[in-house]
Amino acid sequence: MFGAKNQQKTLVKIPLEQFEDVLDYIHSNINENTPITVLGASKGAEYALNLATKYKEIDNLVLIAPSSYNFSGLDFVNYGSSWTWKGKELPFIDLKRGDFSYSEPISYKATYETAVERDSSAKEKLIPVKKTKANILLISGKDDQMWNSFEMSNIIKSQKDDVKICSYENAGHIFFGDGEQKFSGYIIKTGGTKSGNKEANKKSIKEINDFLKMHHK
Numbered sequence: 001m002f003g004a005k006n007q008q009k010t011l012v013k014i015p016l017e018q019f020e021d022v023l024d025y026i027h028s029n030i031n032e033n034t035p036i037t038v039l040g041a042s043k044g045a046e047y048a049l050n051l052a053t054k055y056k057e058i059d060n061l062v063l064i065a066p067s068s069y070n071f072s073g074l075d076f077v078n079y080g081s082s083w084t085w086k087g088k089e090l091p092f093i094d095l096k097r098g099d100f101s102y103s104e105p106i107s108y109k110a111t112y113e114t115a116v117e118r119d120s121s122a123k124e125k126l127i128p129v130k131k132t133k134a135n136i137l138l139i140s141g142k143d144d145q146m147w148n149s150f151e152m153s154n155i156i157k158s159q160k161d162d163v164k165i166c167s168y169e170n171a172g173h174i175f176f177g178d179g180e181q182k183f184s185g186y187i188i189k190t191g192g193t194k195s196g197n198k199e200a201n202k203k204s205i206k207e208i209n210d211f212l213k214m215h216h217k
Helices: 016-029 043-054 109-117 149-159 194-215
Strands: 037-041 060-064 083-085 135-141 164-168 180-183 186-189
Touching: 016 043, 016 083, 037 043, 037 194, 043 060, 043 083, 060 194, 135 149, 135 194, 149 164, 164 194
Parallel strands: 037 060, 060 135, 135 164
Antiparallel strands: 180 186
């Protein structure tokens, strides 16, 4: 969604309309009238959920470690919303207002949670899930230490009751490793245990395949 030719260099102010390139490709190359399913993880899940509220062509969503809110982008120089629509930034939760700890391993969970708590208009920054007809599968780890994707999955379901949630004990933001990952020289706490993440990965793959067999046909 960013970093390639003719795209934003960083994850900030990304136009949702770039999805129309995908739709154009599908319409030009796919003859069968088959469903369109979008899979996204983490910020990609935040992106995908927004897309489904704008494009009725999307039939199904698989969202891993999802967000129920629109947050600020991950560029703190060219600061602003993660997403734009028709040239305007979508309202966003300001991460600069959240708490941040510099001790390693770094966990961003408290940053996201406190940023939401301190925003008196946080409800206005919720992704408007009611605007999509898509079938939605949400996958999260209950020990997600990047952001609270388990709680935000429940917030999404509160807006659209037919959403399916699959959540896993002792699993983190990514279903891999022992709950810590090295990134850009820092140790980031992602959550979960080695066995918990391994089990969640196995079970979630089955859930995704079952969801696709039911809806993507």
